[in-house]
Amino acid sequence: MTSLPSGSPSFAVVTAFLPVEQIGPIAEAADRLGYRSLSVADHVVDLETLTTPYPYRGDGKRRWESDVDWPDPWVLIGALSSRTTRLRFFTSIYVAALRSPYTVAKAVGTASVISDGRVSLGVGVGWCRDEFELLGQEFSTRGARTDDALALMRELWSPGWSEHDGPHYPTPRLTMNPVPRHPVPILVGGLSEVALRRAARHDGWVGDVHTVDEAVAISTRLRELRAEQEIDGPFEVVPALSDALLPEDFARAGAAGVTEVMTAPWMYYSGRHATLEEKLEGMERFRDDVMVPLGH
Numbered sequence: 001m002t003s004l005p006s007g008s009p010s011f012a013v014v015t016a017f018l019p020v021e022q023i024g025p026i027a028e029a030a031d032r033l034g035y036r037s038l039s040v041a042d043h044v045v046d047l048e049t050l051t052t053p054y055p056y057r058g059d060g061k062r063r064w065e066s067d068v069d070w071p072d073p074w075v076l077i078g079a080l081s082s083r084t085t086r087l088r089f090f091t092s093i094y095v096a097a098l099r100s101p102y103t104v105a106k107a108v109g110t111a112s113v114i115s116d117g118r119v120s121l122g123v124g125v126g127w128c129r130d131e132f133e134l135l136g137q138e139f140s141t142r143g144a145r146t147d148d149a150l151a152l153m154r155e156l157w158s159p160g161w162s163e164h165d166g167p168h169y170p171t172p173r174l175t176m177n178p179v180p181r182h183p184v185p186i187l188v189g190g191l192s193e194v195a196l197r198r199a200a201r202h203d204g205w206v207g208d209v210h211t212v213d214e215a216v217a218i219s220t221r222l223r224e225l226r227a228e229q230e231i232d233g234p235f236e237v238v239p240a241l242s243d244a245l246l247p248e249d250f251a252r253a254g255a256a257g258v259t260e261v262m263t264a265p266w267m268y269y270s271g272r273h274a275t276l277e278e279k280l281e282g283m284e285r286f287r288d289d290v291m292v293p294l295g296h
Helices: 020-033 073-081 101-115 129-134 142-156 193-201 212-228 247-255 276-291
Strands: 010-014 037-040 088-091 119-123 162-164 171-174 186-189 204-210 236-241 260-263
Touching: 010 020, 010 276, 020 037, 020 073, 020 276, 037 073, 073 088, 073 101, 101 119, 101 142, 119 142, 142 162, 142 193, 186 193, 193 204, 193 212, 204 212, 212 236, 212 247, 236 247, 247 276
Parallel strands: 010 037, 010 260, 037 088, 088 119, 119 186, 186 204, 204 236, 236 260
Antiparallel strands: 162 171
């Protein structure tokens, strides 16, 4: 089969809503089959009753059942990095403003050291007021606190003494060791103009489920925002694509600036209730049907 032009996106396997005991074998298969990354979701708790509508569905209801596993992302990533050799890991999406930025920086930095630099921090401001209130964090300031926390974490991941004079987390001179040996890319999630501008200032954007046309439009807007701010350098655009079926569909997204696509490959072949064996088989079939024609 003829490979399509270069510029085609790479692929990340989505682990959200999976039983935690399946994630290790899936990570090992992704590492072996040539997937670039594994994405890991985040919630500290899942409250039975919410006053906050879920923003990514029209009816405001959650996509998952109450018995879904939500493992701590950085504990999981540290463990999975020891079972893989080349696979990267990113969070989609980690709500940093639910926590102290010092504990976030420590967890992410340690995972980076353990994995030899194979981690990215995918961060968003969060949507669930109820979870913020339970954890004792102010919901209304979460955007400003996220901006300040990300600037602080860049300092904390630098060698030697660091300090920070931000409005929310003023920090005296200190060190945080171990220091990551490789830069930790920061990818930002969200669909608002504020979120896209925040992403443009960092290393990439992580999306939700979008059509190819929607992803192309967002990628175009992100390029515009980076040009307005005169920011150069590599930039990642990482959505899931709801209507991409053929290699040509993914290639069109890649040509428009989508660098990586989040996917649950077994969904194309066995559906959401696939067994672990069917998931592993689906990953291999997707590699042959889509990734190989794209040149991966």
